[in-house]
Every structure is written in structure tokens, then in C-alpha cells.
Amino acid sequence: MNFLANEVTKMIRFNIPPYTGKEDKYIKQAIDSRKICGDGQFTKKCNEKFEEITGAKKVLMTTSGTSALEMAALLADIKPGDEVIMPSYTFVSTANAFVLRGATIVFVDIRPDTMNIDENLIEDAITEKTKAIVPVHYGGVACEMDTICDIAKRHNLVVVEDAAQGVMSFYKGRALGSIGDFGCYSFHETKNYSMGEGGAVLVNHEKNVERAEIIREKGTNRTKFFRGQVDKYTWVDLGSSYLQSELNCAYLYAQIEKPDIINNDRLQSWNTYYELLTPLKEKGCIDLPVVPEGCVHNAHMFYIKTKNLEERSKLIAFLKENGIGAVFHYIPLHSSPAGQQFGRFHGEDKYTTKESERLLRLPMYYRLEKKDIEYVVSKIKEFYEG
Template sequence: MIPFNKPFLVGKEIQYIEESVKSGKISGNGYFTNKCQKYFEDNFGFKKALLTTSCTDALEMTAMLMNIKPGDEVIVPSYTFVSSALAYTRQGAKIIFADSRKDHPGIDEKSIENLITNKTKAIVVVHYAGVACDMDIIMDIANKHNILVVEDAAQAIDSYYKNKPLGSIGHFGAFSFHETKNIISGEGGLLTINDERFIDRAEIIWEKGTNRSAFFKGEIDKYGWVDTGSSFLPSELIAAFLYAQLEHLEEIQNKRKQLWNTYYDELKPLEEQGLIRLPILPSFAINNAHMFYVTTKNLEQRDDLISFLKLNKIHAVFHYLSLHESPFHLKNNKGDIQNLPESERYTNCLIRLPFFYELEIEKSRYIASVIKEFYK
């Protein structure tokens, strides 16, 4: 069976983990944590970067930093992972779901303004498949209505909008280093803070509500409990693994782009025949090759194609279930039934193909050939 995903070693992951253990400190905010954070700040221009144990944790930190409370509304795309909404629901916010674009699973930017009320506190945009949303439109709307913007960039490491790194444009960004992402550490995430108003408090929330970071910088002579927070920082073992991957970012990205282009070139004839739809790249976005997906005509065709691939020992998967139709949302928002046709279409018709660093180019060609055989 060709797996959908496979974690990989590309450099000095094991060596750095061993170095971390021998250093005598494997709890968080040590040598490798600081090296990773400096890497992100230096290479992507984030004003402040804080490693977290997951992208979910990074999003939950944004909810605390924005003081989300019951009665607030947060706009979130329906076609996304549950964390994009859960971080704000936990604080008592009402989630207002937005539809996807017709040509891409990302948020329909032009629908956002109609969802804004006097209770809207934030807009969460998800850069699906690492492809940028139109951030000029989004930031113009946010500035007009004095609303904060969170970039859920879980899939968008090393991806750009008009030459600006994703995660650096909104007030906050959140990244994932889960084993399915381009750069991995098993679990792991990153919060980026691009508005200086929030930096000092972010460090406090990150350190369990204490001003411990200021203490270690020599800014205060003792530290204590001064705010809300939690244990968001990861261990040095996670940071050590992550830093070894970051040293090979260019190599990893080049291989993934080769795989992406192979899939695209091999499957393009099926799109030209009107049998499937392939990913599109808006003129303002670049491709960071996070995933490769195809969109079928309907749910039945999608399920049949997944089954056919499985018979040929290929593990492909469908992706998100629209959150506006989730049992949790419907239970907690009785009568709040939205009609979001594009989100529902991607829920029913999108298939993700096997995609990971060690996948051989010839295997991707084989997978494409099986898909072509299905459509014969």
C-alpha cells in the first residue's frame, strides 16, 4: 500500500535530540527553541515568533490575546479543521461561518463584509493547501471595521502573498508542524505576532500566565502569576527535531514541488476533458506544495475513486467535513442552519492524494495512471 503520508528524517534530527538530552535541559524555551524562533523571525520577518505544542495551541493563544468572550462573534471559513473554530468557541464566542471560493477551497473574501456585525471581534482566514487568501481585501475590510485578523497558516510554511510571507500579514499567524505538514516535528506549532501591542502579553500567556520570560531577560528581579495563560511551549526535543528540518527547508520544498508538478502534468488531460478539477493558483499566490488534491463531479464519483485507488493499493483520503454541518455546531446553535454550497461541494468532492517527502516521482506517476484508468 502506498500510504497517504509518511514521517521522514532529512538531516540531524536524532543528533540534535541527543545533544538536547546531554545538555541537561529538555523542558521548553531552551537552546533549540530559541534557534527555531530566531530562524522564523530572521527568514520570514515575523515581529515575534513563539513555538507552541500545536497549531491549535497557537490559535488558542490568539483567542486569549484578543480577549474573546461570550457574546463576541468570530468569522471562520466552514471548510477547515475544527481548531480554526474551536479556539474561539472555547472562549464563548459565536462562530459565523463563511463559504469557500468557487475556484478554491479557501474563504470567499468577498462574502466576509456581509457577515460583520457590531459583535464581530475577529476574522480567521485559512490558507488552504498553503495557497494564500487575498489578504489585501481581507485587511482592508478588517481595518475599515476595526477587526483583528488571524491567519491560520497551518499548511502554509514558506508560502507567500505578493512576496509577503503568509503569517506575517494579519495581526497573528498560526502554523503547524504536525507529521502531515511540509516541515514536521510530530506535533508542534508556531504563533507569530505581527502587532507589537500583543508581544509582551503573548510571552506571559505562553509561560502559564507568568512574567517568567521577562525574568530570564533580566527585566525584573522575580516572576509571578500576572495573567491568564497555559503551558503552551513545547519541549526542547520537539524544537531540536524541528530545527534539523528547518536546515533542509529548501531541499524539502524542491522535492515537494517536483511531486506536485508531476501530479498536475499527468492529470491535466483529465481536467481538459472535464472529468476532474485540479488546484488553481491565484495570481497573487505561490505554491508551497503542501498537498495535491483533485475535485470530482459528485460524492458518488469521489467515493468510487477512493475505493478504486484502495483496490490498487493507494491510500487517498477525502478532507474536511464542513463545520457548519457538524453535530457540535448544530447542537449548540439550534436553528442556525447555513447554506454554504461551495463548502459543501468541497466536503463531498475533494480527494487528497498521497503526498510526502519520500514519495518517489515514479510512484506519483503510477498514482496518476491509476486515476486515468478509473476514468476510462
Template sequence: MGIPFNKPFLTGDETEYIKKAVESGKISGNGEYTKKCQHFFRERYGFKKCLLTNSCTDALEMTAILANIGEGDEVIMPSYTFVSTANAFVLHGAKIRFIDSREDHPGMDEDKIEEVINEKTKAIVVVHYAGVACDMKKIMHIAEKHNLLVIEDAAQAIDSYFTFSDGTKKPLGSIGHLGCFSFHETKNIISGEGGMLVINEDQFIERSEIIWEKGTNRSAFFRGEVDKYGWVDVGSSFLPSEITAAFLYAQLENLENIQNRRCQIWHQYESGLKRWGESMDIRMPHIPEYATNNAHMFYLVCKNIDHRDKLIYQLKEQGVHAVFHYLSLHKSEFYKDKHDGRHLPWSDRYSDCLVRLPFYYEMEEDVVVDTLTQTLL
């Protein structure tokens, strides 16, 4: 038996669409498949403006430029996140104010945000861990009160929603001023590498296109809005090739099927492991009442690091590849001397105790459940 942590799922149309893109004679960015993908997201989720990127990292870096982040500015974000969330802003000279995780969920503790806001704060970067929403109503209220930009790192959050008190649901990535998504091969919808920037405020739309097109007004030129294009702002080569976009479009056409299967796996994990977890003092994922579950991952929170490492080892011995996740960024080799010294115990707890179970479309989740329930810790 051998169950990897992840296995990319192919719908069957990826190579056909890539072939069509190649035969079209245009495989650089912003062609037919790029436009199809961006139209899909606008139509399905109501995003105001979408720009495909080479990665979620690229999308985050674009937000740093759009936010005019510079030396001396401060940006608030969780410590329990991937390094790209912070790098995008550190590259422009920002100081990061890290926020602890919640006790009931690895996402950032919204109640800790205001205590680090000062006159240098420019933005709050929200990370929807495991595709589960942070309390966006609370965060947007804080941002409005202090005149701050909100950037949603929705890398894991495709097809996930926040529910407001009146019952209205809004897709993650559409609530903050800017949103960023990932289509890395470990995500629900994939293109190998790949990402997307979502622009929800009119004030950022024109400049986002310029930044996306290497600092030129090339997009406006191709729409016939200017008679020539040139260098008008900073930017970089953020847009992906048509080969990436063609692969992604095949995935998007099968979004419902992929999501249904992932939700089935998630719920089978939950029902199959609930009693075992309680007996082992292992915590299952928590979904707040205002959040939906897009079945991005299924994780366990063990008692301590030794407990976690033993579980990973025992599963590996049985051919099941489970993995830990982030290491607290405030304790990283790069940033530990730059951190302001606050103790962030819950971020550290998840760094030490969280383990992710294998999760992919074609997996045999019952085998993992059986292996775990027979594991002696």
C-alpha cells in the same frame, strides 16, 4: 504496491539533535533549540516575534486569549476548515459566523465576509487552505474598515506568500495581526506534533510571552528584566519541549531541499493528470495570481460524492491511499444547531467532492499518476 497518504520525512539529523538536547541537561521548553527555531523564522521570513507551541491548536488558543474573546463575541472564519480553527474561540464563548468557500478554491470567499460583520464581531480568522493565500489585501482592508483583528491560520502555509499589486511578496502568517503554523507530521516541515504563534503587532508581544509561560513573566525574568517572576495573567503550558524543538530544527535546516522536492511532486501531478482530469470532469487545484504554491497538497475535485468515493475505493484497490478532507463545520453535530442558517454550498461541495492524493518527500508520484490515468470511473 502500497502508497500511503503520508510518510514523515527524516533529514537524518533529528535524532542527533535530540541526543544533544538530552545531553545538555535541559529538555523542558524555551531552551537552545527553541531559540534556534524561533531565530530561523525571524531571519528568514521577517516575523516580528515567534513563539513555538505544542501545536497549531495551541497557537490559535493563544490568539483567542490575546484577542480577549469572551461570551457574546463573534468571530468570522470559513466553514471548510479543521475543527481547531473554531474550537479555539468557542472555548472562550464566541459565536462563529461561518463563511462559504470560493467557487474556484476551497479557501474562504472574501466577498462574503462583510455581510456577517456586526457590532459583536471581534476577529476574522483566515485559513490559507493547501498553503494557498486568501486575498489578504481585500481582507486587511475589510478589517481596517471595521476595526477588526485578523488572525491567519497558516497551518498549511509555511514558505508560501501573498503578492501585492505592486509586486511585493509577504510570507503568509506575517500579514494579519497574528499568525499560526503547524508542524504536524502531515505538514511540509514537521516535528510530530508542534506549532508556532507569530506576533506581528507590538501591542501583543509582551502579553503573548506571559500567556505562553503559564501566565507568568518568566521570560522577562530570564532576560534579567525583572528580579523575580510570578503569576500576572491567564495562560497555560503552551511551549513545547526541547526534544520537539530539536527535531524541528533539523527539518528547518533542510527547508530548501524539502520544498524543492515537494514542488517537483506537485508539478508532476499537475502535468501528468491534466488531460485525464479534463476527460473525467475532475478539477485540478487553482492557484490565484496573487498566491504562491508551497506544494502542501495536491487535491482533485470530483463531480459529486459518489464519484469521489468511487475514485478513493478504486485507488485503494490498487494500493494507493487517497483521502477526503474536511466536513463543513456549520453542519457538524456540535455546531449545526448554533449556525445562523445560511446555506454554504461551496463548502459543502468540497466536503463531498474533494480528494487528496498521497504526498510525501520519498513517494513515487509517477506510480500514482499511472494508476489514476488507468482508472475507469
């Protein structure tokens, strides 16, 4: 009886922020440098590390993934009356960044296998007002970028990759975020690599680098001043305070200094989940994630798909009763009040709502123990056996 009581009181959190052990040391170094406002040694190290990983022309750390998207919207020169195509199954920041510039959001349906935008539906949604396409790499699994970039090239559109979940993921050998015109990363507490709140914008064409630096520095040419390229700095363009704190970057650098340590650990957990849950998939109880050929994912999340919303709700409650933090994800934006005000859904919602109501995310974080994964799986099996 005591054993059972211990089982019920066991708590496996949905997420635990990554921590490698060097974070305290690097934060102290930042404090000791008396340069903590940003663009100190750790900000520059983070920028350079991600340029090395991704091959982007320029990577600039930002205050959040949201601010990275807002910077990208400014760099894409989005104006009132423009239309921007994206999936409805995404976080609100993906849409907000462009709505703030006056754009109308045009939502299109997703693929049921990857939960990514259906690349075959994009072209039909293009009008004379369309300015950009924003593919969202859900769960760190790449969208079909060859098709998307081909459509953008033929219609003279900007491609902004929302790769918030895609750090250390690749598409046909290219890092997510480095394929379109601009890419956006997030280092929120729930991401594979974290600084609490933070992000980065990837600028993939040299012609946009200088303006990106200006926008990030509140619309001033302050960065050129610090490089000695001008003898004073002044207000020259639109912008905002997107520069990340040096303390946050010091925390992040401890994780990305050797990114494979976290990446390999998470992939091992992901593979363990997949292996242990495959028998339930084969019985037709659940569906498991799909990673298309040519995509290398980063184990950002592990999800299962239940039969329907009712079954998912019951499973979440059952797992919670057994001390397991499992959650659903996005409510499709097109069904929200703001989504209806600032956007429209083009075509049929065949999969967006249906698949979003089936998806259930399981605990996934750096150093998740195998025995905890086995416990989670055992409870899911118990639910379906019951």
C-alpha cells in the same frame, strides 16, 4: 501474473513524516544539554528561523497548531458574546480556539477555486458583535488578504491567520501568517515540516509580544525573569502551558535549518502530479488545484475534484484496492453537531458542502518518488477509462 500480484500489494502511503537525517543528532544535543523542557537552544533557533523567514515581530513555538490558535484567541481578547467569522471548511481547532473563549462562530461560504473563505462574503456577515476574522489558507494557497485586511481595518477587527498548512507559502511576497495581527502554524506529523505535534504563533505587532510571552508561560512573567528584567516571576495574566518541548524543536530544526530542501522536493512532486493529470482535466473528468496570481504555494497537498461524492467514494475504494492511500478532507463544521451548537452559517452554502464532497487528496510527502506518482496517476486514469 506475479507482476500483477506485486502491483496489487504495492502500498503508497498517503503521508510519511519528513526526516532529513540530522534529527537524531540534534535530539542528542538537546538531551546532552540537560535542558529539554523548552526555550533551550533549539526552541530559540526555531523561533529565530521563522522570524527570519516570515518577518514577524515575534515567533513562539507552541505545543500544537491548536494551542497557537488558542493563544491567538487570548491575544485577540475574545470574550463571551463576541462573534468570529471564518470558513466552515476547516479543521475543528480553528473554531474550537474561539468557542473556548465564549465566541459564536459565523461561517461564510468558500471560493470553489481555492477552497478558501470568499472574501466578498465577509463584510455582509459582520455585526456589532464581530470581533475577528479568521482566514484559513487551505493547502498552503493564500486567501485574498488585501481585501480581508481592508475589511478588518474599516471595521476595527482582529485578523488571525490560520496558516497551519502555510509554512513557506507567500502572498504578494509576504509570508503567510505574517500578514494579519496574528498567525498560526502547525508542525503536526502531516505537515511539510514536522515535530510530531507542535506549532507556532506569529505575533506581528510589537505591542502584543510581551503578552504573548506571558500567555505562553502559563500567565506568568517567567520569560522576563529569565532575561533578568525582573528579580522574580509571578502570575500576571491568563495563560496555559503552551511551551513546546526542546526535544520536539530539535527534531523540527533539522528540517527548517535549510527549508528549501523539503520545499523544492514537494513542489517538484506537485508539478509532476499536475502535468500528468492535466489530460484528465482537459477531458472534463476531474478538476485540479488553482493557485491565483500573486500566491506562491508550498505544495502542502495535491488534490483532485471528482464529479460528485459518489464518484469520489468509488475512486477512493479503487485506489485503496490498488495500494494507494487517498483520502477526503474536512466535513464542513456547520453541518456538525458542535458547529450547529456553537455557530451559524451566514448566507447560502453554495460551495462549501458541494466542493468538500468532490475533493480527494493524493499521496504527498517529502521524497515521494516520481515512479510512485506515475503509478497513482496511472490508476486514476484507469478508473476513468473504465
